[in-house]
Amino acid sequence: MLTHRNATEFVGWAVEQFSVNGSDRLASHAPLHFDLSVFDLFATAAAGATVVLVPPRTSLFPLEVARLVAEAGITVWYSVPSALTMLTVRGGLRRGDLPSLRAVLFAGEVFPPKYLRELMHLLPDARFANLYGPTETNVCTWWVVPEPPTGEEKIPIGRAIANDEVLVVTDDWRRADRGEIGELCVRGDTVMRGYWAAPELTARALVPPPRDDRDPADARRVYRTGDIGYQEGDGTFHFLGRRDTQIKSRGYRIELGEIEAALCAHPSVVECAVVAIADDLVTNRIKAFVVTRDDVDGHELTRFCAGRIAPYMLPETFEFPDQLARTSTGKIDRQALLV
Numbered sequence: 001m002l003t004h005r006n007a008t009e010f011v012g013w014a015v016e017q018f019s020v021n022g023s024d025r026l027a028s029h030a031p032l033h034f035d036l037s038v039f040d041l042f043a044t045a046a047a048g049a050t051v052v053l054v055p056p057r058t059s060l061f062p063l064e065v066a067r068l069v070a071e072a073g074i075t076v077w078y079s080v081p082s083a084l085t086m087l088t089v090r091g092g093l094r095r096g097d098l099p100s101l102r103a104v105l106f107a108g109e110v111f112p113p114k115y116l117r118e119l120m121h122l123l124p125d126a127r128f129a130n131l132y133g134p135t136e137t138n139v140c141t142w143w144v145v146p147e148p149p150t151g152e153e154k155i156p157i158g159r160a161i162a163n164d165e166v167l168v169v170t171d172d173w174r175r176a177d178r179g180e181i182g183e184l185c186v187r188g189d190t191v192m193r194g195y196w197a198a199p200e201l202t203a204r205a206l207v208p209p210p211r212d213d214r215d216p217a218d219a220r221r222v223y224r225t226g227d228i229g230y231q232e233g234d235g236t237f238h239f240l241g242r243r244d245t246q247i248k249s250r251g252y253r254i255e256l257g258e259i260e261a262a263l264c265a266h267p268s269v270v271e272c273a274v275v276a277i278a279d280d281l282v283t284n285r286i287k288a289f290v291v292t293r294d295d296v297d298g299h300e301l302t303r304f305c306a307g308r309i310a311p312y313m314l315p316e317t318f319e320f321p322d323q324l325a326r327t328s329t330g331k332i333d334r335q336a337l338l339v
Helices: 004-017 036-047 062-072 081-090 113-122 199-205 256-264 298-306 334-338
Strands: 025-028 050-053 076-079 103-106 127-132 141-144 164-169 182-188 222-231 237-242 246-249 252-255 269-279 283-292 317-319
Touching: 004 036, 025 036, 025 062, 036 050, 036 076, 062 081, 076 081, 081 103, 081 113, 081 269, 113 127, 164 222, 199 222, 237 256, 246 283, 252 256, 256 269, 256 283, 256 298, 269 334, 283 298, 298 317
Parallel strands: 025 050, 025 076, 076 103, 103 127, 283 317
Antiparallel strands: 127 141, 164 182, 182 222, 222 237, 246 252, 269 283
């Protein structure tokens, strides 16, 4: 249950931070049931700007997306990173194309650094920002990417937006020290009221703050995101992965996102998804679905990843589809891959 206030707190912040004004033309790429559309529609309305609807068919073809951005003079783009990856790889862009585009915002997935680096090279005049937050909080942190990433480490998710607070909480329910890994939790003006007609689910998600962080004058509960991360000494937050993508195999605890990051670093890999296949012998076996731009096989990818991750994390099997299954919001559909 996201209230009008939840939405307007985020929209007001976003309009100010990204200087949205009446001359802007914002792309509406997200379907209306996806929370990214809150920015597309209501930031446009708040600023008296213009919204440009991206037809669903156009979204499937990166060349068409690039043409639409150019012909419609879109100035602000907001989408999941996979849409921008496809634009980078298959959009036919040259450096300096799409000069109208001044802000590129992305959320909902990790943006592979090599494609973010390439896109920032192609769009040198655009401002890039990573927005983070589950639907239950809309956006709660943000990070302006100051320059193209040089390595393969994930970029930060940044700092909390105005009127929100992000906490890192340990398994024994205390505030984590700087640099200590824990669960990301959020409280503030963008956090939902709860889940409709689901009090038990709400009670598990919205909980009292850590025991060492309880102010009698502050009755707000914190939302447990299920995401794992940490906070640097300077206050910057980093996202490491989901609790539900941590698995065990042969006794080792494994974060599937680390394997995906290693695979995505290969120059021929466009995108990938790694899943765990239940197995009575070793608990879970690891399988990778990989979309490539060149001919490459599992042996080559195994050799490449062996220098980046531990041997027990290497996928046992590979599948090379033309494209990965997507949800209606454009994210990789991991459940469909397991079917």
